[in-house]
Amino acid sequence: MxxxxxxxxxxxxxxxxxxxxxxxxxQQTASITVSAAxxxxxxxxxxxxxxxxxxxxxxxxxxxxxxxxLQHQIEQGAPVDIFFPAAEKQMDALxxxxxxxxxxRRDIATNVLVLIAPVNSGLVKNFQDLAxxxxxxxxxxxxxxxxxxxxxxxxxxxxxxxAAVKSKTVYAKDVRQVLTYVETGNxxxxxxxxxxxxxxxxxxxxxxxxxxxxxxxxxxxxxxxxAKNIPSARAFLDxxxxxxxxxxxxxxGFGVPEx
Numbered sequence: 001m002x003x004x005x006x007x008x009x010x011x012x013x014x015x016x017x018x019x020x021x022x023x024x025x026x027q028q029t030a031s032i033t034v035s036a037a038x039x040x041x042x043x044x045x046x047x048x049x050x051x052x053x054x055x056x057x058x059x060x061x062x063x064x065x066x067x068x069x070l071q072h073q074i075e076q077g078a079p080v081d082i083f084f085p086a087a088e089k090q091m092d093a094l095x096x097x098x099x100x101x102x103x104x105r106r107d108i109a110t111n112v113l114v115l116i117a118p119v120n121s122g123l124v125k126n127f128q129d130l131a132x133x134x135x136x137x138x139x140x141x142x143x144x145x146x147x148x149x150x151x152x153x154x155x156x157x158x159x160x161x162x163a164a165v166k167s168k169t170v171y172a173k174d175v176r177q178v179l180t181y182v183e184t185g186n187x188x189x190x191x192x193x194x195x196x197x198x199x200x201x202x203x204x205x206x207x208x209x210x211x212x213x214x215x216x217x218x219x220x221x222x223x224x225x226x227a228k229n230i231p232s233a234r235a236f237l238d239x240x241x242x243x244x245x246x247x248x249x250x251x252x253g254f255g256v257p258e259x
Contacts (some may be wrong), residue, residue, distance in 0.1 A: 006119075006233045014178075017058075020071040021023065028056050029063065030055075030058045030059065030229050030232035031058075031059045031060060031228075031229065031232075032059070032060055032061065032081050032082065032229065032232050032233055032236055033061045033063065033079060033081045033082070034048075034060065034061070034062050034063065034080070034081065034082040034083075034084055034236075035063045035065070035070040035074065035078070035080045035082070035083050035084065036062055036063070036064055036070070036082075036083075036084035036085075037064070037065075037066070037067045037070070037084065037085050037086035037147070037175075037219065038064040038065055038066065038174045038175060038176050038230070039086055039111065039148065039175050039176070039192075039193050039195055040064070040084060040086070040109075040219065041062070041064050041176070042195075042199060042252055043195075043248055043249050043251070043252040043254060044062055044084075045062070045238070046248050046251075046252075047239075047244075047245050047248050047249075048060035048062060050244060050245075050248065051236060051239055051245075053183065054244075055235070058232065058235075058236070060236075060246050063078075063080070065173075065174055066141065066142070066145045066146040066147075066173055066174040066175075067085035067086050067089075067090045067145070067146070067147050068084040068090055068142075068144060068145025068146065068147075069142050069145050069173070069174075070083065070085065070090070070093060071083075071085065071090040071093055074094060074099060074224060075094070075097065075099065077216040079165065080185050080224050080225040080227075081223060081224060081228060081229065081230075081232075081233045082221060082223055082224065082227070082233055082236065082237065083100070083220070083221065083222055083224055084108070084219065084220075084221045085114070085147065085219065085220065086105075086111070086147040086148065086175075086193075086217070086219055087147035087150065087151075087215070087217070087218070087219075088215075088218055088220055089147070089150070090147070090177075091105065091220045091222060094222075094224075097224075099224060099225055100222045100223070100224065100225060101223040101224065101225045101230065102229065104222045104223040104233075104234070104237060105220055105222035106220065106221060106222070106237070106241060107218050107219065107220050107221075107257040108219050108220070108221050108240050108241060108249070108257070109218075109249050109254040109255065109256070109257070110216070110217055110218055110219070110254065110255035110256065110257055111193040111194065111195055111217040111219070111253075111254060111255065111256075112190075112193065112208060112209075112217065112223070112253075113148070113151050113152065113155060113191060113192075113193060113194075113208070113209035113214060113217065114191070114192060114193070114194045114197055114205045114207065114208050114209065115127055115130075115190075115191055115205070115207040115208075115209070115211055116179070116182050116190050116191070116192055116197050116203040116204065116205055116206065116208050117182065117188065117189045117190075117204060117206050118182055118183070118185050118188075118202065118203060119201065119202055119203055119204045121185075123135060123187065123188055123189075124188060124189045124206050125206055125207075126155075126206065126251065127155070127159050127161060127209070128154075128159070128161070128169075129189075130161055130164070130165050130189060131164035131165065133160055133169060135168065135188045135189060136168055136188055137168055137169075137170055137181075137186065137187045137188050137189075137192075138165050138168050138169050138170070138187060138188065138189050138190065138191075138212075139169075139170050139171075139172055139178045139181040139182055139186075139187035139189070139190035139221060140152045140153065140169055140170075140171055140178060140190065140191055141171070141172050141173075141174060141175050141177075141178055141191075142171045142172065142173065145173075146172070146173070146174055146175060147217070148175040148178070148191065148192055148193055148196075149171065149172075149191075150215075151191075151209070151214040151215060151217060152191035152209075152214075154213065154214040155191070155209040155210070155214045158210070158212075158214070159210075159213060159215035160248065170186075170187060175192050175193060175196055176196065178190040178191070178192050178196075179192055179196050179197070179199070179200055179203065180255055182202075183200055183202040183203055189206075190203075191209070193217070194208070194253055195252050195253040195254060198252070198253050218257055219254075221237060221240060222237075223237065
């Protein structure tokens, strides 16, 4: 009897142990890598934390930069699951190359383009002031790789200021570098998104670009073909479009696309 009880106890221990460990072995961390426009950083950092909290099996990794730079990284084979640029141009390019998983693209957020100056400077009061000789340096994102720079160039062209501003323009690798140039006084003015301007007490918004002066500022998102964990990537895209993420985007000043 004692032997039988001992064997039973051992079996129970083994089965209990197996029953406890097997689900753990099956539960693997879902790692998701998102290449996103740097203007999304503050909102996405908070969204990522919230998502990991509500999805303990998920591990979010964000790679931030200029949308064009991120596009080129993906074209060169960077291991990315989700692309989240600040313009349709970069997404269109990847889609035309067959690098986007069909049926996963959707628009998530919108933004507004603004002219900023150092908080204690009174030199710039509107876009037309950029042409004045007293304004020596204007910071813009590199138009070829930074959507904010592309929108800024379109705006200056629309307002008839492009030629006058070109000789005093310093180009930045991304919109946050534009913000830094103005914060530090290395630029008399810069053109960024309103969401970037809101992050810094060292700059002030002096003007808002007319809505018809540039392409619509829309942030699309999609899964990259060949993503290592497509079901997890789909789940995060659904979360981005849901009420919790939208509330966080709104908190940081992003708008909701009309469609």
